[in-house]
Amino acid sequence: MARLLLYSFFVFLAGCALYAAYLASWLASQIFPLGPSSQALVAANWLFTASVAGTLADFCFGRISGQSRTLRQEPIEKPQISVGMTAYNDETSIGGAVRDFSQLREVAHIVVIDNNSVDGTAKAAREAGARVVQEKVQGYGACARRALQEALKEGNIICLVEGDQTFFASDLMKLLPYIENVDMVVGTRTTMEIVTADSQMTTFMQIGNLFVAKLVQLRYWGKLRLTDVGCTYRLIRPDALQRIMGNLKETGNDFSAHMILVALEHGLKVIECPIAFRKRVGQSKGVGSDVIKGLQNGLRMIWLIARP
Template identity: 25%
Template sequence: MADDDKYSVLLPTYNERENLPVIIWLLVKYFNESGYKYEIIVIDDGSPDKTLEVAKQLQKIYGSDKIVLRPREKKLGLGTAYIHGIKHATGNFVIIMDADLSHHPKFIPEFIKKQKEGDLDLVSGTRYIGSGGVAGWDFKRKLIRYRHNVAEEFINQNIIKMGAPNVTGSFRLYKKDVLQKLVNSCISKGYVFQMEMIIRARQFGFTIGEVPITFVDRVYGESKLGGSEIVQFFKGLMYLFATT
């Protein structure tokens, strides 16, 4: 790979004012230590907790070349946040991750190393291989994870037969053009969107690598996965099964 590779991190946010300073500090730390060129694109969807104001302060600290703010007026969904972010990404690689500290930036150099070893189209973080796992989950999160496990097994057996990947994972590295094609081809929204991205990637024949990660439950703020989100997840899953 060329030495001038650049990595654009897409950070969709909604009510993450406590977590944003920490996740950005960690991202800057690990990118600076590894020497890779980067930018962090914050896509805030009109957070009422004034996440955007915090992001503006962080931009003053780290510079507008490193912290790029591309806010929207209201919450419009994960898939559209990626579409919005890609339009402003100047890197030839794009990293998508959560802003709630559940995805630790320390794994990003491992993602990059894995991608470079095989010139892979995308690399996904997974809790299911090697040293991967979870930490700090309460009963609610474990119940949600169980339901997701059932959904993933259903997809593996009936749709893509991938051999148990982390299809619901949202910590991934993509070649920018690959991500653009996948986003353009997806019809799902919300949490099912991540599943469809992997399904489409398999259909297109893109090469996929996996890196073990530890998923940590959020420290600040409330989970976005309420009862209505779980219902929408399974409705979306059934629609995805019917259309792929």
């Protein structure tokens, strides 16, 4: 039943497509005396009926199952944040990122995961004071998973972040208060007042991220509100991470969405918080503002959300 509302939405979209086909057929019939296709209209009506029925069933099931929200209140008296920082050919940015996070008294440990860099990333990270670990499996997901594993060895709060200086260490102070109420706090880069115009968060990326985020919200209706599935800045409790660590399988750029989905599948409480986002230092090696890469990654995320 968890996916019923999401599938109903897809059926609704299919109905819209058939109505559009019927309308196009009707318009064509005004020019060419062929007559509109009634089959498309009948099929569209059935699809709309099915989508409404699915939505009502999902709503009723949620009511009958008695989903309850209990407030979790588990303050962490002395936060000791262990930061897992991903890096790939980030020689120009990694040192600044490490020093930025090192300035916070709540940060107890920083480990940088070097994902087969061919420049001086590892050397720059060590000189800035971080522990450096090499991850041979290529891909953001593999690097992030290793960062979580290594960060889990230290501290009582785990932070995952990229080392490209797009994020501010000070935003940890925004995320931190929520961790006493939930299992994972995810940043969102959709508050335009604190996102610089020259960042990788283009209009296309904003719309795509929001669309995919709302599909996640539909699938897990009533469990969270989500506006950004691709943000790589997040906090998670060690006990929560241990519950899902073995199920984090994705190795590519869709890892961020994958981690949210796995967390929700395991009953973790997830909340998002607006954070600042700026232009990265150095050249993007991931999706960045590349429209083609963005479309490919978005389609992979949609498959992750919709698959049985």
